[in-house]
Amino acid sequence: MAHDHSHAGHQHNHSSIKNIRVAFWLNTGFALLELVGGFYTNSVAIMSDALHDFGDSLSLGLAHYFEKKSTKQRDEDFSYGYKRFSLLGAFVNSIVLIVGSIFIIREAIDRILHPEPVNAKGMLILAIIGVTVNLIAMLRLSKGTSVNEKVVSLHFLEDVLGWVAVLIGSIVMMFYTVPILDPILSILIAAFILFNVYRNLKQAIPIMLQGIPENVDIKEIKKRILNIPGIINVHDLHTWTMDGQYNVMTLHVVLEQAFSMVQTDALKQEVRHELEHLNIQHLTIETELKDNPCVLKDC
Numbered sequence: 001m002a003h004d005h006s007h008a009g010h011q012h013n014h015s016s017i018k019n020i021r022v023a024f025w026l027n028t029g030f031a032l033l034e035l036v037g038g039f040y041t042n043s044v045a046i047m048s049d050a051l052h053d054f055g056d057s058l059s060l061g062l063a064h065y066f067e068k069k070s071t072k073q074r075d076e077d078f079s080y081g082y083k084r085f086s087l088l089g090a091f092v093n094s095i096v097l098i099v100g101s102i103f104i105i106r107e108a109i110d111r112i113l114h115p116e117p118v119n120a121k122g123m124l125i126l127a128i129i130g131v132t133v134n135l136i137a138m139l140r141l142s143k144g145t146s147v148n149e150k151v152v153s154l155h156f157l158e159d160v161l162g163w164v165a166v167l168i169g170s171i172v173m174m175f176y177t178v179p180i181l182d183p184i185l186s187i188l189i190a191a192f193i194l195f196n197v198y199r200n201l202k203q204a205i206p207i208m209l210q211g212i213p214e215n216v217d218i219k220e221i222k223k224r225i226l227n228i229p230g231i232i233n234v235h236d237l238h239t240w241t242m243d244g245q246y247n248v249m250t251l252h253v254v255l256e257q258a259f260s261m262v263q264t265d266a267l268k269q270e271v272r273h274e275l276e277h278l279n280i281q282h283l284t285i286e287t288e289l290k291d292n293p294c295v296l297k298d299c
Contacts, residue, residue, distance in 0.1 A: 017068050023137045023156065024060040027053055030133045034126070041122035049162060056100070056159075062092050083242035090204050097154060097197050101190040104162075108183035108190070115179035123170035130163030154200065158193045165189055203244065210240040213247050215279045224274045225253060230267055232256045232290055239280070249275065250284040258289060 031053035038047030072082040138156035165185035172181055203214075212218065216239055225234045233254035241247045253271065255264075268285050275283055 017064065017071070019141050020060060020064045023141055024057060024064055026133055026137045027060055027156075027159075028057040030130065031057060033129070037122065037126045041119035041126065042116075043118045043123055046123065046126060046166070049159075053159065056096065058096070060093075062089060065089070081242070083246050084208075086243045087204055087207055090200065091208075093154075094197050094201055094204075097158070097193060101158075101193050101197075104186055104190045108186040111183040112180055115183075117179065118173070120170045120173040123166055124174070127163050127167035127170055131160060131167060134159040134163060154193060154196050157196070158189065161189045161192065162186065207241055207244055212239055213241040213244070213279065216241075216247055216249075217278065221249075221275060221278055221280070224278065225251075225271055228267065228270055228274070230256050230259065231271075236286075246281050247279055248282040249280045250286075252286045252288055254288050254290050256290060 031050050034046055034050035034053060037043075038050055069082050069085040072078075074081040134156045138153050138160055141153035141156065165182060169182035169185060172178060207213075218237065218239070222234055222237070225231055231253050235252050235254070237249070237251040239247060239249040253267075255267075259267065264287055268287070271285055272283055
């Protein structure tokens with residue numbers, strides 16, 4: 001039985017942790033500024049967004065913890081390591097986004113029914129700062145490839161769009177009395193964020209349920225293996241992913257004839273080499289002879 005391990009993801013994990021840490025401090029610092037600015041402008045929307053951002057900071061802190069936890073190597077508790085903890089962070093952040101979006105929709109409906117005057121000039125200044133800070137954080141995280149980073153970047157996409165809405169609303173309200181504009185835009189933004197959360201959960205849930213990874217082509221894998229001289233069949237093939245990037249596979253190959261240990265090892269190395277180029281990072285191979293039936297019941 002052969003095992004193949006890839007450690008290429010270490011640098012990526014380190015980058016993910018750094019990105020989330022920077023995002024955490026940007027978000028927390030700006031939430032404090034929002035709280036002060038909300039009182040100054042008498043804007044319930046901005047104060048509500050400050051509370052929302054403090055909730056984001058909590059989820060970002062959890063995301064940082066889970067992403068850092070995911071870099072731990074395997075031990076007696078988790079034989080495949082802690083990579084899936086990154087995915088757990090994505091689930092926690094998705095829940096926070098859903099709750100936050102529902103809160104925004106509820107507040108927006110209340111403001112539609114009971115509009116209040118605000119300091120439009122103060123809102124404009126805060127909106128410019130808000131768009132800038134959150135755009136920097138969002139662009140930094142959007143380059144990440146982990147599910148966790150993608151979900152966290154949605155927090156900042158939500159805030160960027162929210163502040164664009166505040167920016168547009170503040171400019172319009174400097175010339176026209178239409179306080180209903182801001183809550184309408186907020187509802188549209190919240191609906192957009194909920195749609196994106198759904199898309200991320202749609203990606204994350206199959207990973208948790210050990211579905212076949214999206215970037216793994218089973219037919220192509222079997223084709224490549226069967227093209228290797230000496231192999232006449234492949235079965236009991238199972239594949240899943242730890243975090244959407246680190247893919248695991250186990251399989252049985254049936255040999256045409258008995259090989260020496262050196263020849264069998266060379267054949268396994270060839271299979272391993274082929275699958276390395278097909279997004280398989282951890283491979284376990286069992287060899288069998290064509291005249292010997294598989295001992296597993298579900299082969």
